[in-house]
Amino acid sequence: GAVVSQHPSRVICKSGTSVKIECRSLDFQATTMFWYRQFPKQSLMLMATSNEGSKATYEQGVEKDKFLINHASLTLSTLTVTSAHPEDSSFYICSAREGATQYFGPGTRLTVL
Amino acid sequence: SQELEQSPQSLIVQEGKNLTINCTSSKTLYGLYWYKQKYGEGLIFLMMLQKGGEEKSHEKITAKLDEKKQQSSLHITASQPSHAGIYLCGADMLGRGTGNQFYFGTGTSLTVIP
Numbered sequence: 001g002a003v004v005s006q007h008p009s010r011v012i013c014k015s016g017t018s019v020k021i022e023c024r025s026l027d028f029q030a031t032t033m034f035w036y037r038q039f040p041k042q043s044l045m046l047m048a049t050s051n052e053g054s055k056a057t058y059e060q061g062v063e064k065d066k067f068l069i070n071h072a073s074l075t076l077s078t079l080t081v082t083s084a085h086p087e088d089s090s091f092y093i094c095s096a097r098e099g100a101t102q103y104f105g106p107g108t109r110l111t112v113l
Numbered sequence: 114s115q116e117l118e119q120s121p122q123s124l125i126v127q128e129g130k131n132l133t134i135n136c137t138s139s140k141t142l143y144g145l146y147w148y149k150q151k152y153g154e155g156l157i158f159l160m161m162l163q164k165g166g167e168e169k170s171h172e173k174i175t176a177k178l179d180e181k182k183q184q185s186s187l188h189i190t191a192s193q194p195s196h197a198g199i200y201l202c203g204a205d206m207l208g209r210g211t212g213n214q215f216y217f218g219t220g221t222s223l224t225v226i227p
Contacts (some may be wrong), residue, residue: 034214034215036217038152040152041123041152041199041222042220043119043199043201043217043218043219043220044201044217044220045217046214046215046216046217049214091152091153093155093156095215097215100144100205102146102203102215104155104156105155106154106155107153107154107155109153
């Protein structure tokens with residue numbers, strides 16, 4: 001089946017730095033990818049829809065200048081958390097759609113000190 | 114805001130007991146997915162339901178989609194500690210972007226006491 005990878009799986013950074021998370025579709029092309037965030041004991045919240053070759057669409061309440069999304073190719077979307085703060089510590093998961101099916105990455109755990 | 118509401122929000126059961134988790138939408142669902150997860154880990158796909166009245170089972174887990182395709186239930190029979198985790202329903206819905214976006218329900222945290 002289709003596989004989506006994320007890198008890194010875990011990252012620890014200092015407050016004020018920026019962190020980039022990569023999401024790759026390994027054996028298929030994805031014009032649309034999605035980014036989710038999850039806090040402990042909560043569900044996955046859709047942050048934004050990443051569209052290849054165009055601007056991402058952000059969900060209400062998600063700061064586009066804080067969470068920069070770049071979908072430069074049909075197999076790669078990146079999420080950059082700019083000027084990260086401890087409250088950005090979370091679990092981030094991406095997904096890519098192939099046809100009608102969503103494939104999810106394994107997630108990235110971000111800890112901001 | 115999430116348009117898929119799950120109940121209960123959390124559940125603590127004794128091993129061996131049966132339990133049911135519900136997922137409700139105000140809109141008709143054209144594909145309802147159930148996942149299991151532990152925080153900080155990836156999603157485990159359980160089942161997908163598409164047709165009204167559809168029911169699927171895998172091992173001790175049964176999922177149903179009602180005739181109106183607005184409510185789904187996940188039933189676990191004779192629960193075991195290995196069933197513990199967060200259960201999420203998910204579905205494609207019209208959102209802010211072009212076409213459909215995939216949204217998750219509010220989640221149900223299940224604890225099974227040995």
